[in-house]
Amino acid sequence: MAEAQKNTNHKVERVIMPPVDIYETEEGYVVHADMPAVDREHIAVTLDKGELMISGTIDESEYNRDDLKYSEYRLHNYQRRFRVGNDIDGERISAGVEDGVLTIHLPKKEEVKPRKIEISVH
């Protein structure tokens, strides 16, 4: 499928935008991204200037091989960016990979978490 690009000097990199689920909890936000065929060593999550970037590196030669006889999918490097709000505590972001699914926890800053105010009875 890269044939169309062979004759150009500048190589256009194909990337896959992984599908994601995002939900909010009281503690923060959770992102799940489907990135099959990528292991922990080949995934990077960065936060820079309010932009969260997910990237995964695929060894294309391993998947888009010559002996491929029939194909319903192609694997390429994964990449996706999100803007995150000011309510995220960038220092405490954590991420893990399991069975080709990347999970990122984005905790909210303490001051934006919902807090129950005790009503004192006089």
Added chain:
Amino acid sequence: MNIIHYGGNIMYTTYDVLNDFFCGFPVSEYMSDYPRINLYEKDNTFEIHALLPGLKADDVNVELIDGSLVIEGRRDRDAEKNYFRDERDFGTYKRTFRLPRGVNRESISASMKDGVLVVTLNKSEEAKPKKIEIQ
């Protein structure tokens, strides 16, 4: 997944190609889009790769039923959560492939790594390539 978008007619594509490829046997009536598969052929083996992100080996069933290879799995979304994006695919995954005569049914193996299932089918002796000596 937005890797290759086939629109609505992936069924026909799959049907035609696999039907053709596996010696013209009819494929099962039941076909779904998922999991997406790639088929590789080596001298002595076929490999079916299926994308099943989020599934563990225990969540996937690979069975040989009446000459057909059935790949089946299920993944459920945690419905309790307050989603504001829900792009991933959930539900039942099932694909059925009619195996041709050239596949050795006794030596089918499967493995699962990083959300990719690999089913390895060995060719039977008569289906392997043979070099003919020129006299």
